[in-house]
Amino acid sequence: MSSSLSESQKDLIERIGVYHEQQGMQPLMGRILGLLLILDDAEATFEDIIEHLNVSKSAVSTALNVMQIQNRVAYRTKPGERKRYFYLNMGNWEKDIEKELHEIAKVGEFVQEALTLRSNKKTEFNSYLQNLCQFMEYFKKQIPRLFRDFENSKS
Template sequence: MDCCSEEKRKLIEEIGVRFEQVHQLAPLAARIYAIMILSPKDGHTFDEILNITLASKSSVSTHLNHLLQLKKVEYFTKTGDRKRYFRTSTYYLKNTLEEYHASVSEELRLIDKIIEFNKNNNNQKFQSTGQIALLFREYLSSQRNNIENVINKMSKIEI
């Protein structure tokens, strides 16, 4: 990645590794996404992304298209310029929270089923350890409410 300072290269790598884990992105897609997050609002052209990543045209194209489909990246054009410029989606942080919200909601749905099943079918187990599951459910519910509040606040901010 011949794009920037050593500090920025390290941060791109650190963010990229995290995005591989959290968003299940391929390594190159995660690095491209990190580059977009750390880039100015006017974005990068395809050729600039090629130069930064030192990856093949087909690999960059494939991963950029995947990021576009996931709505993590968007493109725009400039008047009088035929090139496409890529940047993070205007609402990438809101989109990320919405993904977390869906994940927490699914976890809540499953913990409710587990609690109900153990309550009805494993009453002794539920009596001895059910409070832990109920505390976990309370935590997840609180997380979901917090995420919803932040998403609502973000929705009110005009960009």
């Protein structure tokens, strides 16, 4: 297998795993993400993953399949070899982040719907909700600008 990992590398992989787990990802998927981010080659074979993370073939197989469907990883093969070299698909991190931001903004839509069902018995509470909705609408509109302005700030 590719060279063994240092303690600090293993530690970072673990923390990246826990982070992603808390974001709702399956534990092993988070670790694989971390591993592929930390390895100098930025890629790993099936076997590499099994040995570095100490997990079973089947677990890796299913995790990788899900991650490929989600477009988080892809693989290539090297001429002559049959092994697959899996790597992170870094091509669309902007889209991923955009999706996460929109996910946060979804509360606004629920609150909006709640407002249509609420009486005006508690006006102060309602106006809090109004305010929250308005912020979320504003926020959603700002998302594209965020990416645009970032690109501009680079040049």
